[in-house]
Amino acid sequence: MLALITSPAALLQNGAISKPLIDSLIKISASGNAVGITSNHSKPAWFDEAFKGTDIIFIKTDARQNGEVIRNAADSLKIEPYDIMVLAIKAEDMQMAKNGHAMLIAAGWSSDKAIKGLGIQVSNGKDLEDLVRLTDGWTGHWWFEGNKANYNARALADLSGYGGSITAAQKALAGKLTATVKNGGPQLTALALLASRSLLIDGYYDVDDLLWGVYPSSQVTQGDSEVLSDFTHALRTTVSLVRFAKRDEPLFIRHTASEKRSLNRGGDRTDPSDQIATIHINPFYKTRLKNRNVVVIDDCTTYGLSFGVAAAFLRSAGAASITGLALGKFGKTMQYYDIKISSDPFKPVTKGQYSFSPCIAFEGSTDSRAQQNLIRLMP
Structure with a gap:
């Protein structure tokens, strides 16, 4: 099992929530992977309706940049931090992944210079689905x-x-x-x-x-x-x-x-x-x-x-x-x-x-x- 963590901002495009991205996260969750949305702020007003009937959770954290949310998620799910994928749209997401020792993926629609400079990127929700599917089950051992x-x-x-x-x-x-x-x-x-x-x-x-x-x-x-x-x-x-x-x-x-x-x-x-x-x-x-x-x-x-x-x-x-x-x-x-x-x-x-x-x-x-x-x- 993998886990995917991202922030509410990654699900917004042109100021509105992206239905295709929401649907992709729901599919990833339905395939047996844990999905969480985390923020330093309160749960967005749209969250409950967008993810109604799913296992996707909201994680409120005071400082996600230090990576503690990654370590806590790993402990809770009984997996390793390197089993967690972070979809980053802001520099704070990148810091969360790096400090938590998680796998880091850039949201290709980000305007953040630091995120645009990352080498592993997805362009849309379908790309993210494919990446999770292709990565799921990797043992992490070299040949x-x-x-x-x-x-x-x-x-x-x-x-x-x-x-x-x-x-x-x-x-x-x-x-x-x-x-x-x-x-x-x-x-x-x-x-x-x-x-x-x-x-x-x-x-x-x-x-x-x-x-x-x-x-x-x-x-x-x-x-x-x-x-x-x-x-x-x-x-x-x-x-x-x-x-x-x-x-x-x-x-x-x-x-x-x-x-x-x-x-x-x-x-x-x-x-x-x-x-x-x-x-x-x-x-x-x-x-x-x-x-x-x-x-x-x-x-x-x-x-x-x-x-x-x-x-x-x-x-x-x-x-x-x-x-x-x-x-x-x-x-x-x-x-x-x-x-x-x-x-x-x-x-x-x-x-x-x-x-x-x-x-x-x-x-x-x-x-x-x-x-x-x-x-x-x-x-």
Whole structure:
């Protein structure tokens, strides 16, 4: 079960209550999810008539911004705060969600600048219904989760057989993941919300100084044009209390095109040399990385090379911790890399300015429930 909390202002459009939004909340409640309307003010005069015969409740609170209403609701419903979705239309709603460690969704019809800057949004009540439906039942566990000394790794879905060739069904899922990221829509919003919920379960709300970035594609890129940028922005604005990454300043720059690793069938796909020699950290972050905790997003990973290379550059720049998050992971071939950058990580690195030890298997735990939910998300 999920719970949805919003404020009376979110149900008003042009000064009048929105019948479609009211109907959507009633449908969400009727599907078995708890719904509450909360405000610092008294119950609106229209509330009882609008929600007559439903289980939707009004919650009067003196200061919803501190998140206490989220914690109280979680205790009452015997669920976790990350099982609660907040539809935000004002900055106070956003503060309520963040301070209460709930899932945060922006009302796309809001005129509030802070709300309009959030990455997970719905445009109408139907979008909200779809998002609740797609999110309901998510276990909050990663398909793969591993923690090592120099960096951690997470993956939402398994995209291949256990050490064998990719199956037709898994290839189809990989294609759907890629299409979802590129095309957007309710599925991408739900995917971002699922990843956000998993990060909340991992305690990332309480991680100080979070900074987010995308691992660059194989082509030369100087701007923030990666297809994963919007997805990363959605995670960043939902999970982080404070944003340290600038939207139009990519964390990494691909200064030279690299080999397309998936096509390099004859070479050593665990050799990091080509990746090290073709990227560097954006100099914009030269004074912004020391002691930061960094999350690096990649679309799919097989050997985990992108996470190892990213971690090497970020540790050289003074980052406190690095977590690599992939939407998909191919099989059980992920490796752990111990790479050291001995030159300026904000400039191109040449041969002799880095070293690495032979990679080893990146051991971790898996949870098949996450896989099944993703299949349901992208039919």
